[in-house]
Amino acid sequence: MSLTSIVLRSVTSLALLGASLWLMPALWFRLPGPEGLRTTLAALAGALSLICVIALWWPQLHAIRWRLAGIYLMLLVASLGWWNSITPRADRDWAPEVEHLVEGSLSQDDILHLEQVRNFEWRTPEDYTPRWERRDYPLDQLTSVDLLTSHWMGPQIAHTLVSFGFADGRHLAFSVEIRKERDEAFSTLGGMFKEYELAVIAADERDIIRVRSNVRGEQVHLYRVQMPRELIRELLLAYVDEAETLRTQPRFYNTATSNCTTLVYAMMTRLTDGLPLDYRLLLSGYLPEYVADQDALSDAAPFAELKARSLINPAAIAADEHPDGDFSRLIREGIPGADSPSF
Structure with missing residues (x-):
């Protein structure tokens, strides 16, 4: 594996894990629904990120690594769109x-x-x-x-x-x-x-x-x-x-x-x-x-x-x-x- 490949995979891995550190709590805190559902979806998002990182480094998953990365990217783009749709309000049932x-x-x-x-x-x-x-x-x-x-x-x-x-x-x-x-x-x-x-x-x-x-x-x-x-x-x-x-x-x-x-x-x-x-x-x-x-x-x-x-x-x-x-x-x-x- 060349030095360029190592650097590229390292940077990509850090980006994936960094995105996951935002995405998991964002899903857990702000998704509507019961706590169990929010926990499950946040865990699945984290697991997908981890699988993408493993696929970058494990030769046996070489054939599907970009497919996995594409799935995670689509999830991330959709999540960003959902996140931007959450706007503050002045009419909640306040304490x-x-x-x-x-x-x-x-x-x-x-x-x-x-x-x-x-x-x-x-x-x-x-x-x-x-x-x-x-x-x-x-x-x-x-x-x-x-x-x-x-x-x-x-x-x-x-x-x-x-x-x-x-x-x-x-x-x-x-x-x-x-x-x-x-x-x-x-x-x-x-x-x-x-x-x-x-x-x-x-x-x-x-x-x-x-x-x-x-x-x-x-x-x-x-x-x-x-x-x-x-x-x-x-x-x-x-x-x-x-x-x-x-x-x-x-x-x-x-x-x-x-x-x-x-x-x-x-x-x-x-x-x-x-x-x-x-x-x-x-x-x-x-x-x-x-x-x-x-x-x-x-x-x-x-x-x-x-x-x-x-x-x-x-x-x-x-x-x-x-x-x-x-x-x-x-x-x-x-x-x-x-x-x-x-x-």
Whole structure:
């Protein structure tokens, strides 16, 4: 066998196996039908890929290797056509906590009027009282913006939230989440295969932070961000605009490329120049360190001290029964810079 033949077969084998690594989970996650059928079809697609690879190298299958490759190519082309036909929707039977996306309008006197602000009363992850509220926020009263990371899978991976503070002590938190259907559970791998749409949720902190720190037991960290007032305003409005776009033009969530961190990064790059790409945008548990490297965290203390004092779980648990405004105030006690404006 010549060197050229070896290289060609090796490249073809890798291409076949690589296509199979996409095709098998795509079939399993997105084909309609019972799990047994999806498992069988995904396994058959993987087996056909493996047989094609074996045929490339086994002389006894030389006569049929191109026939097998042609069958697999037709399967792959048909699968790509089917995959492109799967489009995001806005009219599914959504889980209650993502049933609504925030809706907003800005009045001439610079008051942000919001509909569908979430303010659930959580007792357990499955037991809660749903509340969707109408709220008004005067944008000339914006005083702060905070970055929160909620670690649910080790130190490397965290959910990112951004919370805006106002002069009257209120805070409005935004979260980019999967818009899962009722009785649907999150899958990291499924999130890479059009399993969920995107949602932008605006919520009271006692809802969206407390459910993570007190109810689910995730490790939640809070950092005061340094940002010009006008940029804070534009970021808040960018969240509202993103939610409005998703209501009319739904998009799929993607675990790697379109998630709670990358969407915030995309909004920020539209508002300011010079934000570099970085691996910490994927390993979102390290996002605060990335923000610190951009000189955008509170300068009240070095980053090592900010990180050491950023955990809010003890304060959140102690404030569990306190009303909304008190909860937000108490979880910030002892956080460096959190008693000062962001600008």
